[in-house]
Amino acid sequence: MSKHILSVLVENKPGVLTRVAGLFSRRGFNIDSLAVGETDDPTISRMTIVADAAEHSLEQITKQLYKLVNVLKISDLDPKESVQRELVLMKVNAAPTTRAEIVETANIFRANIVDVSKNTLTLEITGDKDKITALEDLLKPYGIKEFVRTGLIALSRGRLGEG
C-alpha cells in the first residue's frame, strides 16, 4: 500500500463526481483528499485524488475509471516528479497576550494573516503536508477553533516530456 496521487480530467457535468467517488468507495478505498474544480476550459474539470492503494488495485481502478463516460484522461503522478501543494485556513484562539507570538510563528512559515477578531486570528498557508503539519503542531497549544484544507493538488514537473 502506498499513497497515490491521481489526476483525472473529466467533462464538467452533473454526476461525474458521484460516479468517480462511487468507484473508489465500492472497492473499499478511503480517499484521503479530493479536490475538484474547472480547468482553464470551463467544460473540463480536473479532480486530484489522494488515496492509499496497492499497485495492482490502482491499475484496476484506473481501467474502470476509463470506462466511465465523461472521464477523459488519468495520470498517476509520481510524488518525486510532481509539484504538490495544498492550501489550509486555520482559525486560532488569540488573546492580546499571545497575538504577537502567533504572528511571529506565521511569519516563519510565510503564512498570511487573512482575518483578525478580538479573540481569533485566521491564517492561510500553502505548502506540502509536512510544512502544514509543523505549523499546526506549533499552533495547537493556543487552541485551533476551525481548520479547513483543500486537499492536495499536483502537476508533473515541467521537464518531463520535453525533448
Added chain:
Amino acid sequence: MSKHILSVLVENKPGVLTRVAGLFSRRGFNIDSLAVGETDDPTISRMTIVADAAEHSLEQITKQLYKLVNVLKISDLDPKESVQRELVLMKVNAAPTTRAEIVETANIFRANIVDVSKNTLTLEITGDKDKITALEDLLKPYGIKEFVRTGLIALSRGRLGEG
C-alpha cells in the same frame, strides 16, 4: 439561483463523499467545486462545496444531508461574512524571450514560481476567483499547458459568534 458555499463536517469514512455527492447529483445540481480533506482531527473531514442553488432547494438539500449518517454539521457560509481562498497551479509555456515577462506578471499577483524547465514555468497562486481569473487571462496568450485548482475553501469571519 445564487452561489452557495456549504461547509460540511463529516466523519472520515469510506463512502461518505459518494453519498454526499450523490445527493447533489440526484437533484440535478452541478457542483462548481468540491474540496475535501481531514481537519485537525484526523477522524473528521471537512467538505467545502460550491454550488448554484435557489434558497428553497438548498434548504431541502441541507435537510437531506443531515439525514445521512456520518454528516456532523453543515454551515451555509455567507460570502460577505467569510474568508474564501483557493489555490491554483498553472504550467505556462515560457521561451527564453518571454520568461522575464511572465515572472514579472507573477510578481504583481504575488504568485510563486514553483517549477522551471527549458520551455515552461509553473506558478502557484492563492486568492479569490477574480484574482485567479485576472492572472489566467494575462497568461493565456503564452499558452497554458496545464491548470489545476483546489476549489474554494472558506471559514466564517472571526468576529461572528463572539460576544
